[in-house]
Amino acid sequence: MRTVLAMGRPRAFDEDEVVRAAVGLFGGRAYDGVSVDDLVTHLGVHRNSLYKTFGSKRGLYLIALRRHLADDVRPLLDALADAKDAEGALRLVTSADLRLLLLAAIERSPVDEEVAFEVTSALDSVDRAIADALGVPTDVATALTAAALGILLRGNPDKVATALTRHLGPLTRKGT
Amino acid sequence: MRTVLAMGRPRAFDEDEVVRAAVGLFGGRAYDGVSVDDLVTHLGVHRNSLYKTFGSKRGLYLIALRRHLADDVRPLLDALADAKDAEGALRLVTSADLRLLLLAAIERSPVDEEVAFEVTSALDSVDRAIADALGVPTDVATALTAAALGILLRGNPDKVATALTRHLGPLTRKGT
DNA sequence: GAAATAAAGGAACGATCGTTCTTGACTGAT
DNA sequence: ATCAGTCAAGAACGATCGTTCCTTTATTTC
Numbered sequence A, B: 001m002r003t004v005l006a007m008g009r010p011r012a013f014d015e016d017e018v019v020r021a022a023v024g025l026f027g028g029r030a031y032d033g034v035s036v037d038d039l040v041t042h043l044g045v046h047r048n049s050l051y052k053t054f055g056s057k058r059g060l061y062l063i064a065l066r067r068h069l070a071d072d073v074r075p076l077l078d079a080l081a082d083a084k085d086a087e088g089a090l091r092l093v094t095s096a097d098l099r100l101l102l103l104a105a106i107e108r109s110p111v112d113e114e115v116a117f118e119v120t121s122a123l124d125s126v127d128r129a130i131a132d133a134l135g136v137p138t139d140v141a142t143a144l145t146a147a148a149l150g151i152l153l154r155g156n157p158d159k160v161a162t163a164l165t166r167h168l169g170p171l172t173r174k175g176t
Numbered sequence C: 001g002a003a004a005t006a007a008a009g010g011a012a013c014g015a016t017c018g019t020t021c022t023t024g025a026c027t028g029a030t
Numbered sequence D: 001a002t003c004a005g006t007c008a009a010g011a012a013c014g015a016t017c018g019t020t021c022c023t024t025t026a027t028t029t030c
Helices: A015-028 A036-043 A047-054 A057-080 A086-094 A099-108 A113-134 A138-154 A157-172 B015-026 B036-043 B047-054 B057-080 B086-094 B099-108 B113-134 B138-154 B157-172
Strands: none
Touching: A015 A036, A015 A057, A015 A099, A036 A047, A036 A057, A047 A057, A057 A086, A057 A099, A057 A113, A086 A113, A086 A138, A099 A113, A099 A138, A099 B099, A099 B138, A113 A138, A138 B099, A138 B138, B015 B036, B015 B057, B015 B099, B036 B047, B036 B057, B047 B057, B057 B086, B057 B099, B057 B113, B086 B113, B086 B138, B099 B113, B099 B138, B113 B138
16 A cells, blocks of 8 residues: 555556557567557557556567457357357357467467467367367367368458368267 | 670579578568578578579568478379378378468468468469369368368377367268 | 689668657646 | 656667678689
């Protein structure tokens, strides 16, 4: 408990909005392809406030990544709990916005172990959600997650997912 | 036809070796994460020769990408022609070294349309090879390629591929 | 050997990188 | 009204980026 003697000038930016915008920017191009100038220009926050609030560019990136996991992956996990078969699970994953997670997995994980940890545990939680919902072994769930990520990677998720699940779905339908 | 009056000092580096090494470097981290200093240090070529021979960093990247397609993807296509079922095709793709292609697809294609063209046609050729070998519709082949890429993305390709093909293989066996 | 050509070797370029410093504007409590 | 504390605004930092220039060395043809 410390006594507040003065409050100071109030912020002119919304921290939540800034982090959400950072998720969009970092989800659109590689980490090194997003400069601090880009962040300052597109996020409505000024250099000083960015460093005061988030510590560094990497600090903002990590916060944005965790926000992405909380806002976009966590709801996916909840939805997956009600999945009835592999087709349904694949549809849920391939229709989610996982661009930042995908980019983080492929280009930051190899060089940033803190990112690697977040990515690994996020993907593992997707695996577990699928395994629990469908009652399939974990390695099958991992394979399903992998297939969904590959579909996201190629773009046109809807068309491709349809083809895959048309063949894969019946095999893992719950209770057969 | 021009008359050669003098030959000049011979190269002290092997152009093929340099390009192969560049494939390794660019396949290991993001484009912006590989500096020209890195290239000069690890490739055994000096700045001047790099620019004289390849034009620019991006020029070397494009040449390395095409070399990757010729050395690593083309043999995969040939091998896929003999694939008997989806399991075999998936095994072939997931055991290939496609790191540069994967990285190019996810982090360069969005910002470099020449890269995007190479990546798209390479992935399309994999689709066609699978479709031709297995006699499946092209969208199913696209889905299989996507699944294989997702498996590569997650690491541990062998274990995961086994699980996926155990369920997927029988469905698309040739002639059933 | 002399002239011509091409590569090696390295210094140096302007631009941009992430980060920090300085100054002034604004706020709440005394 | 004053003071303390926070933020905005933007200049400025050293480091590194991709690229170019210059000099030296090596080789072939005359």
